[in-house]
Amino acid sequence: ETGVTQSPTHLIKTKGQQVTLRCSSQSGHNTVSWYQQALGQGPQFIFQYYREEENGRGNFPPRFSGRQFPNYSSELYVNALELDDSALYLCASSFLDRVTDTQYFGPGTRLTVL
Amino acid sequence: AQTVTQSQPEMSVQEAETVTLSCTYDTSESDYYLFWYKQPPSRQMILVIRQEAYKQQNATENRFSVNFQKAAKSFSLKISDSQLGDAAMYFCAYRRRTYKYIFGTGTRLKVLA
Numbered sequence: 001e002t003g004v005t006q007s008p009t010h011l012i013k014t015k016g017q018q019v020t021l022r023c024s025s026q027s028g029h030n031t032v033s034w035y036q037q038a039l040g041q042g043p044q045f046i047f048q049y050y051r052e053e054e055n056g057r058g059n060f061p062p063r064f065s066g067r068q069f070p071n072y073s074s075e076l077y078v079n080a081l082e083l084d085d086s087a088l089y090l091c092a093s094s095f096l097d098r099v100t101d102t103q104y105f106g107p108g109t110r111l112t113v114l
Numbered sequence: 115a116q117t118v119t120q121s122q123p124e125m126s127v128q129e130a131e132t133v134t135l136s137c138t139y140d141t142s143e144s145d146y147y148l149f150w151y152k153q154p155p156s157r158q159m160i161l162v163i164r165q166e167a168y169k170q171q172n173a174t175e176n177r178f179s180v181n182f183q184k185a186a187k188s189f190s191l192k193i194s195d196s197q198l199g200d201a202a203m204y205f206c207a208y209r210r211r212t213y214k215y216i217f218g219t220g221t222r223l224k225v226l227a
Contacts, residue, residue, distance in 0.1 A: 003153060031213075033213065033214075033215070035185050036218075037218075040219075040220075041141060042118075042205050042217030042219050042220050043159075043205070043213050043215075043217050044217075045216070048213040048214075050213075053219055055213050056213035056214055058214065077218075090159065092159075092213060092215075096206075096213075102149070102161060102164060103215060104159075104161065105151075105159035106156060106158070107156070107158040108157045108158070110157075
């Protein structure tokens with residue numbers, strides 16, 4: 001059984017650029033959630049994808065978007081990067097049923113916006 | 115709106131001793147789940163323990179146990195026989211029967227040799 005993986009590990013971008021972050025979910029999971037973790041803070045929920053559809057969204061602007069693929073992997077897209085987007089981006093996968101949904105996290109992608 | 119509060123930014127414990135990390139939450143729901151996650155310097159969040167709100171019995175995982183007080187909306191984590199490898203940021207998280215996890219701001223645990 002493989003765990004959650006994310007790529008790249010680190011990324012440096014310039015203000016105004018766009019970025020794509022990738023996540024491979026754990027084997028057997030059908031749901032991917034994305035979180036933004038600013039330095040010294042807890043993770044903040046961005047959105048979740050379940051079976052290729054967005055299944056809920058946190059308080060993030062539309063320039064944060066995503067996609068889930070048939071193999072349940074996912075990508076996070078951030079357009080028009082701002083300095084405040086600098087953070088650790090965490091992906092978590094789970095098997096969404098009506099009773100349990102424990103999320104398992106990847107190692108994260110550290111994004112720096114200059 | 116649900117909130118999760120961790121009032122201890124940093125805690126220290128001597129190796130082999132016991133430490134308790136505090137977490138309180140605010141919700142009007144009766145059905146939810148609570149979690150403790152550990153985030154070592156390597157960054158990867160690791161699930162430590164989970165508790166279903168409908169269960170009265172406190173969850174236990176080896177050296178880790180919780181004290182779940184539903185009426186008080188309190189969910190503390192006790193680490194027994196602390197080890198150097200326990201040093202990390204610990205996050206308390208809340209989830210309803212929906213998609214969203216809400217995390218606290220974390221407690222940094224230092225383990226002293």
